[in-house]
Amino acid sequence: MTGYLLRRLAGLVPVLLGITLISFSVMKLAPGEPTDASLQFNPKASLEARERMEKLLGLDQPLHRQYLRWLGRVARMDFDRSFRDGRLVTEHVLERLPVTVTINVAALFLVFGIAVPLGVFAAVRPGGAFDRLTTVLVFIGYSAPGFWLALLAIAWFGVTLHWFPVSGLHSIDAETMGLLRRGLDVAWHLILPVGVMTFVGLAGLSRYARSGMMEVLRQDYIRTARAKGLPERRVLFRHGLGNALLPIITILGLSLPDLIAGSVVMETVFSIPGMGRLFYDAVMARDQNVVMALVTIGALLTLLGNLLADLAYAYADPRIRVGSAR
Amino acid sequence: MTTAPSKKCQALFKSAWHSNRLAATGAAVLLVLAAVAVLAPWLAPYDPLAVNLPEALLAPSPAHWLGTDQLGRDVLSRLIFGSRISLLIGFIAVGVAVVVGTVVGLLAGYAGGRLDAILMRVVDTMLAFPSIFLLLAVIAILEPNIYNIMAVIGLTSWMGVARLVRAEILSLKEREFVLAARALGASPLRLMARHLLPNAMGPVLVAATLGVGGAILTESVLSYLGLGVQPPTPSWGNILNEGRVALGVAWWLTLSPGLCILVTVLAFNLLGEGIRDGLARR
Numbered sequence: 135m136t137g138y139l140l141r142r143l144a145g146l147v148p149v150l151l152g153i154t155l156i157s158f159s160v161m162k163l164a165p166g167e168p169t170d171a172s173l174q175f176n177p178k179a180s181l182e183a184r185e186r187m188e189k190l191l192g193l194d195q196p197l198h199r200q201y202l203r204w205l206g207r208v209a210r211m212d213f214d215r216s217f218r219d220g221r222l223v224t225e226h227v228l229e230r231l232p233v234t235v236t237i238n239v240a241a242l243f244l245v246f247g248i249a250v251p252l253g254v255f256a257a258v259r260p261g262g263a264f265d266r267l268t269t270v271l272v273f274i275g276y277s278a279p280g281f282w283l284a285l286l287a288i289a290w291f292g293v294t295l296h297w298f299p300v301s302g303l304h305s306i307d308a309e310t311m312g313l314l315r316r317g318l319d320v321a322w323h324l325i326l327p328v329g330v331m332t333f334v335g336l337a338g339l340s341r342y343a344r345s346g347m348m349e350v351l352r353q354d355y356i357r358t359a360r361a362k363g364l365p366e367r368r369v370l371f372r373h374g375l376g377n378a379l380l381p382i383i384t385i386l387g388l389s390l391p392d393l394i395a396g397s398v399v400m401e402t403v404f405s406i407p408g409m410g411r412l413f414y415d416a417v418m419a420r421d422q423n424v425v426m427a428l429v430t431i432g433a434l435l436t437l438l439g440n441l442l443a444d445l446a447y448a449y450a451d452p453r454i455r456v457g458s459a460r
Numbered sequence: 461m462t463t464a465p466s467k468k469c470q471a472l473f474k475s476a477w478h479s480n481r482l483a484a485t486g487a488a489v490l491l492v493l494a495a496v497a498v499l500a501p502w503l504a505p506y507d508p509l510a511v512n513l514p515e516a517l518l519a520p521s522p523a524h525w526l527g528t529d530q531l532g533r534d535v536l537s538r539l540i541f542g543s544r545i546s547l548l549i550g551f552i553a554v555g556v557a558v559v560v561g562t563v564v565g566l567l568a569g570y571a572g573g574r575l576d577a578i579l580m581r582v583v584d585t586m587l588a589f590p591s592i593f594l595l596l597a598v599i600a601i602l603e604p605n606i607y608n609i610m611a612v613i614g615l616t617s618w619m620g621v622a623r624l625v626r627a628e629i630l631s632l633k634e635r636e637f638v639l640a641a642r643a644l645g646a647s648p649l650r651l652m653a654r655h656l657l658p659n660a661m662g663p664v665l666v667a668a669t670l671g672v673g674g675a676i677l678t679e680s681v682l683s684y685l686g687l688g689v690q691p692p693t694p695s696w697g698n699i700l701n702e703g704r705v706a707l708g709v710a711w712w713l714t715l716s717p718g719l720c721i722l723v724t725v726l727a728f729n730l731l732g733e734g735i736r737d738g739l740a741r742r
Contacts (some may be wrong), residue, residue: 148581148585149581149584149585149588152581152582152584152585153585153588153589156585156586156589156594160594160597160598160601163598163601164601273726273729273730274722274726276725276726276729277673277677277721277722277725277726277729278718278721278722278725279677279680279681279684279700279718279721279722281680281681281684281700282680282700282714282717282718282721282722285700285704285707285714285718286714286715286718288707289707289708289711289714293707293708391589391590391591392590394590394592394593395590395591395592395593398592398593398596398685399592399681399684399685402685413593413596414596414685417596417597417600417687418600418686420600420601425597425600426597428593429589429593429594429597432589432590432593433588433589433590433593434588436587436588436589436590437588440588
């Protein structure tokens with residue numbers, strides 16, 4: 135296992151370098167220099183002042199030096215300051231992180247809790263009425279733009295029925311509420327976004343659960359379990375799902391980039407102040423430091439998700455574990 | 461309807477219908493859609509760009525089947541012309557992705573060794589970026605117009621094709637007909653172009669069909685976020701974006717373009733799955 139882990143980690147090094155290289159290139163592709171933001175509206179800034187500033191920021195160095203310098207800072211998770219308000223980028227990110235993580239974890243639990251039973255019951259009788267119904271829903275979930283479903287949910291549940299608030303995280307009078315009511319208020323605001331994200335996420339996972347379960351149900355040991363007269367529920371959930379679940383769990387690790395991408399769209403639609411919204415605002419304001427920090431962090435999180443998925447799989451599947459010990 | 465070719469067409473459609481109804485439905489929807497896109501100037505009842513402020517935000521009616529937007533433009537006409545942009549972006553973006561992915565996969569699979577290792581690390585790297593981040597960051601820098609959008613969507617979605625082609629080439633390379641061709645002295649170029657590539661294209665076709673739907677979805681997200689096709693040119697995504705402001709009073713501005721995207725992407729997905737099934741059965 136240790137050998138496998140080490141090899142996997144070593145394989146990540148070139149990818150990590152590639153990620154930083156691409157991020158850096160995109161940053162350099164942007165027209166204008168970071169000095170513009172602080173100097174261009176200042177008529178008193180002389181040419182010498184600009185040169186001093188460039189020297190201070192290391193912009194007079196050749197590109198590869200600049201890259202190495204930036205790389206060194208990224209390794210310490212230092213992404214410099216936002217062009218817009220001069221605050222540290224990491225401060226911005228840490229401030230927004232809890233909201234995004236809360237929403238995604240909540241949606242993930244719901245997706246998992248709903249998609250797996252859906253997939254199992256669809257797999258029990260492939261081609262049956264239930265399977266067909268879920269297949270239709272899955273294809274719609276795959277094909278519909280998530281932001282459009284969100285807009286429809288806002289129009290119907292928010293504007294027409296007035297059941298749920300349609301944007302933000304707090305009611306206007308949140309300041310006057312006690313801690314408990316405030317928490318409930320936030321949860322209240324999150325019902326629509328989490329609901330829509332759950333529906334969108336269901337499609338992929340229930341499909342995987344279905345095909346995984348169908349594969350397992352074909353095995354001999356399932357026939358044995360049935361033949362020795364175990365109750366069907368036990369056959370399905372203990373012998374069947376127990377073995378089908380493993381590949382599904384690794385899907386969770388692989389779905390991280392989709393979650394991040396979903397956050398950008400959903401947080402923009404629902405005006406939720408999370409990481410996705412931070413990214414969108416930074417892109418629109420051409421705030422390169424924030425943009426590049428989030429692109430890099432997003433890629434790192436994706437790698438981490440893949441790694442965890444692989445490790446979970448290797449840990450649970452003896453064939454991989456033993457194979458790597460050679 | 462009595463001429464020979466149309467009978468042949470009917471027979472073809474019938475056999476497709478029997479082997480896979482969903483896929484045949486998808487193909488039929490796409491044919492209709494393609495016809496709409498090509499015939500847009502003749503089908504659209506109004507000029508999609510004609511502003512008519514006195515008739516702004518009209519509900520659907522016999523005069524305007526799908527209502528009008530804030531500027532009094534006919535929504536149906538805008539959707540009809542929008543189909544051109546959406547389909548064009550979908551196809552060209554996937555074309556870029558297929559070309560880049562095929563070249564990379566072919567080189568990696570055929571050459572093997574160090575080149576393979578390097579190219580696959582590049583693929584891993586590109587896959588690590590949540591694509592929406594890279595898309596938004598690059599398009600914001602390049603400024604959004606339809607050429608940049610097609611290029612950037614294509615250049616951020618070729619990795620899947622590269623992996624597919626590489627895997628196919630790796631297994632084809634050892635097959636007897638390829639070994640035989642090599643023994644007969646076929647040059648590497650001829651091997652790749654005549655023997656390897658044609659036999660590797662099945663899975664690519666499936667990926668490309670599904671990819672067009674994906675690219676149309678991506679375009680709609682970009683346009684919705686204001687970084688896609690710029691107004692006044694209608695695309696389904698930016699019609700949605702413009703409708704968002706009037707969500708409370710004019711739901712038809714949001715419903716109809718979304719349905720267009722849903723139906724189109726659904727059709728591509730059904731067709732893609734159908735082709736996959738067909739290839740698997742062969």
